[in-house]
Amino acid sequence: xxxxxxxxxxxALIRGFGVTILCWxxxxxxxxxxxxxxxxxxxWSIAPVRWVIYAYVEVIRGTPFMIQLFILYYGGPYIxxxxxxxxxGILSFIVYGSPYFSEIFRSGFNAxxxxxxxxxxxxxxxxxxxxxxxxLPQMLVPITPPLTNFFIILTKETAILSVVTVPELLxxxxxxxxxxFTYVEPFLVLSLFYWLMVIGTNxxxxxxxARVTRHLKRA
Amino acid sequence: xxxxxxxxxxxxxVSLGLAGAAHADQLADIKAKGKMTAATxxxxxxxxxxxxGKYEGICHDLFTEVAKELGVEVEFLDLxxxxxxxxxxxxxxxxxxxxxxITAERLKRYNFTLPIGNATVALAKKAGDGxxxxxxxxxxxxxGSQKGSAQLEQxxxxxxxxxxxxxxxxxxxxxxxxxxxxxGRIQAVxxxxxxxxxxxxxxxxxxxxxxxxxxxxxxxxxxxxxxxxSKTLIAxxxxxxxxxxxxxxxxxxxEKWLGTAPELPTTMPDVK
Amino acid sequence: MNFSFDVIxxxxxxxxxxxxxxxxxxxxxxxxxxIWGVFLCAARIxxxxxxxxxxxxxxxxxxxxxxxxxxxxxxxxxPYVGLDLPAIAAAILAVGLCSAAYTAEILRGALxxxxxxxxxxxxxxxxxxxxLWKRILVPQAVRIxxxxxxxxxxxxxxxxxxxxxxxxxxxTRISQNITGQTYRPLEIYIAxxxxxxxxxxxxxGLGRLAxxxxxxx
Numbered sequence: 001x002x003x004x005x006x007x008x009x010x011x012a013l014i015r016g017f018g019v020t021i022l023c024w025x026x027x028x029x030x031x032x033x034x035x036x037x038x039x040x041x042x043x044w045s046i047a048p049v050r051w052v053i054y055a056y057v058e059v060i061r062g063t064p065f066m067i068q069l070f071i072l073y074y075g076g077p078y079i080x081x082x083x084x085x086x087x088x089g090i091l092s093f094i095v096y097g098s099p100y101f102s103e104i105f106r107s108g109f110n111a112x113x114x115x116x117x118x119x120x121x122x123x124x125x126x127x128x129x130x131x132x133x134x135x136l137p138q139m140l141v142p143i144t145p146p147l148t149n150f151f152i153i154l155t156k157e158t159a160i161l162s163v164v165t166v167p168e169l170l171x172x173x174x175x176x177x178x179x180x181f182t183y184v185e186p187f188l189v190l191s192l193f194y195w196l197m198v199i200g201t202n203x204x205x206x207x208x209x210a211r212v213t214r215h216l217k218r219a
Numbered sequence: 220x221x222x223x224x225x226x227x228x229x230x231x232x233v234s235l236g237l238a239g240a241a242h243a244d245q246l247a248d249i250k251a252k253g254k255m256t257a258a259t260x261x262x263x264x265x266x267x268x269x270x271x272g273k274y275e276g277i278c279h280d281l282f283t284e285v286a287k288e289l290g291v292e293v294e295f296l297d298l299x300x301x302x303x304x305x306x307x308x309x310x311x312x313x314x315x316x317x318x319x320x321i322t323a324e325r326l327k328r329y330n331f332t333l334p335i336g337n338a339t340v341a342l343a344k345k346a347g348d349g350x351x352x353x354x355x356x357x358x359x360x361x362x363g364s365q366k367g368s369a370q371l372e373q374x375x376x377x378x379x380x381x382x383x384x385x386x387x388x389x390x391x392x393x394x395x396x397x398x399x400x401x402x403g404r405i406q407a408v409x410x411x412x413x414x415x416x417x418x419x420x421x422x423x424x425x426x427x428x429x430x431x432x433x434x435x436x437x438x439x440x441x442x443x444x445x446x447x448x449s450k451t452l453i454a455x456x457x458x459x460x461x462x463x464x465x466x467x468x469x470x471x472x473x474e475k476w477l478g479t480a481p482e483l484p485t486t487m488p489d490v491k
Numbered sequence: 492m493n494f495s496f497d498v499i500x501x502x503x504x505x506x507x508x509x510x511x512x513x514x515x516x517x518x519x520x521x522x523x524x525x526i527w528g529v530f531l532c533a534a535r536i537x538x539x540x541x542x543x544x545x546x547x548x549x550x551x552x553x554x555x556x557x558x559x560x561x562x563x564x565x566x567x568x569x570p571y572v573g574l575d576l577p578a579i580a581a582a583i584l585a586v587g588l589c590s591a592a593y594t595a596e597i598l599r600g601a602l603x604x605x606x607x608x609x610x611x612x613x614x615x616x617x618x619x620x621x622x623l624w625k626r627i628l629v630p631q632a633v634r635i636x637x638x639x640x641x642x643x644x645x646x647x648x649x650x651x652x653x654x655x656x657x658x659x660x661x662x663t664r665i666s667q668n669i670t671g672q673t674y675r676p677l678e679i680y681i682a683x684x685x686x687x688x689x690x691x692x693x694x695x696g697l698g699r700l701a702x703x704x705x706x707x708x
Contacts, residue, residue: 261668262671272504272505296658297660298657299656301563302563302567302656305563305568311567311570394670421672424493
């Protein structure tokens with residue numbers, strides 16, 4: 001292993017890591033919000049809207065991110081949609097993550113016994129209050145681990161943004177690999193940086209989990 | 220956390236430590252077995268392509284002839300680039316018959332054969348684009364090339380001599396650069412002359428070559444493991460290449476795929 | 492842009508042939524993911540600190556290191572320690588073992604949502620631990636976690652594309668190879684996306700069916 005490689009490519013790799021974190025944070029938080037909106041729409045709207053949402057979830061979730069991004073970025077200009085690499089990257093990241101998030105939220109809604117919601121309606125509680133005070137606190141218990149899971153999965157999906165020349169971590173690592181004809185060093189770099197992100201996300205997820213399961217730990 | 224890092228480092232360390240001590244003499248091993256495995260990326264026209272599920276191209280045809288000269292059967296393996304070097308060192312296959320540009324930095328780590336193809340850089344533009352008729356016309360325009368490739372280096376050096384210089388964009392694969400040329404974000408793509416020519420032949424209404432090629436002459440070679448154990452194998456393959464230079468097979472195969480035959484040196488080119 | 496259906500039509504048989512590898516890796520990987528995931532989850536929430544920490548370590552490693560690197564390690568580095576797996580076995584194992592880490596976490600979340608009173612009641616009634624898991628905890632956890640599990644299985648199908656790094660010509664790899672020869676990425680990728688979509692539609696359809704049945708019960 002040659003340490004001078006890390007000195008030579010260090011600044012580019014760290015810049016790439018910064019871009020990775022930026023795209024990941026913007027894309028996954030956007031996806032989380034959009035996913036929640038979709039799950040709520042699915043829960044509280046009429047049949048035709050639900051069919052549209054169903055189709056959206058199945059199509060976006062069922063096709064690879066690389067192909068979605070490729071078609072948006074390289075196919076978009078044919079219909080007058082010319083996006084910059086980072087724009088296309090973050091936009092498609094938000095769209096790609098949203099159906100997964102919405103399914104996780106849907107599972108959370110389902111985990112709350114129907115009787116509780118019906119009882120709350122009977123005593124005249126507003127829908128928004130029911131969501132905030134009864135459904136959300138309970139649904140967060142089962143869905144925090146899958147949400148953390150998916151944030152972690154998305155850290156690695158950022159690597160696909162290299163396909164549209166977003167200068168993220170994999171993009172910079174590939175320069176190092178191709179120019180120097182090495183492979184152990186670049187993979188080591190990739191693993192360490194992603195692992196850092198995963199440890200951070202997992203720690204954050206653990207904190208959220210401790211907070212949302214507080215009420216279960218009385219005994 | 221620390222334990223896992225040490226574990227990972229240990230595996231990497233083992234791989235590095237043992238990589239040098241694999242075979243004593245690859246050629247003898249291969250001849251004893253009567254067959255060898257060569258890996259390539261079937262994704263670099265017209266050298267390595269997959270047509271209707273079958274492996275074809277210049278490297279396929281040339282290496283099939285080389286194997287005949289060695290008196291062994293050859294099996295070809297398709298791998299993406301990121302696993303070709305690890306696979307070679309782990310001994311999952313014997314040789315890399317992909318066209319790899321011979322550069323000084325790469326020669327430090329691996330053994331190359333004599334040149335088997337022309338890697339000099341040329342441009343492709345969108346068909347019918349009248350604003351580019353010679354390489355110098357890319358001044359001030361957006362030009363794409365493949366990240367980390369020797370051709371990108373040539374393009375950058377050439378661009379620096381222009382006023383204003385070109386806006387050089389780097390893509391992970393050349394496919395994506397060509398897709399962006401088709402989409403109109405960039406005005407030209409720079410890569411090895413044979414690949415650019417093949418793109419123009421495959422999509423005549425879309426891409427067009429810009430003649431002549433520019434920059435330093437560069438060559439593709441094939442790659443064996445670094446160190447001593449591949450020396451005899453490389454020497455035997457070089458002998459086969461020289462023989463094909465003489466009896467015209469090299470020329471015929473190149474003409475079949477390129478229409479013309481490039482001038483290939485019969486000695487190792489001097490790379491700095 | 493002169494979109495060419497001919498190119499899709501001509502290459503469809505090769506894409507479908509490649510999709511068989513995608514299917515094989517996915518189905519075998521799913522089996523490993525679910526079975527091994529249940530064990531991992533049980534270990535993770537076990538009161539035995541050694542088991543629980545080992546499971547946490549496993550989950551951190553398999554979620555932390557990119558699957559690409561895991562695959563390269565399984566195929567190219569294990570031979571150095573005397574374990575030379577065939578490519579397809581390495582691919583299935585790597586995909587399954589990695590996905591199991593995510594499955595375990597999904598199940599753990601779902602188990603937390605089951606009221607603790609149920610386990611306490613089972614203990615009070617002297618129901619053995621195995622029956623408690625098999626008859627009470629797992630069925631409920633699966634119901635609550637099902638949408639997230641379907642998410643994970645769909646991701647597994649797509650991540651099987653990484654098997655190309657050990658030399659398996661699965662759907663994504665073959666699409667890229669065909670693109671490299673035809674220079675028609677949009678056509679070929681749309682066709683590949685449609686095949687992935689159909690595979691995943693079956694998985695999510697089965698998931699919805701199971702969800703309905705579990706909710707009825």
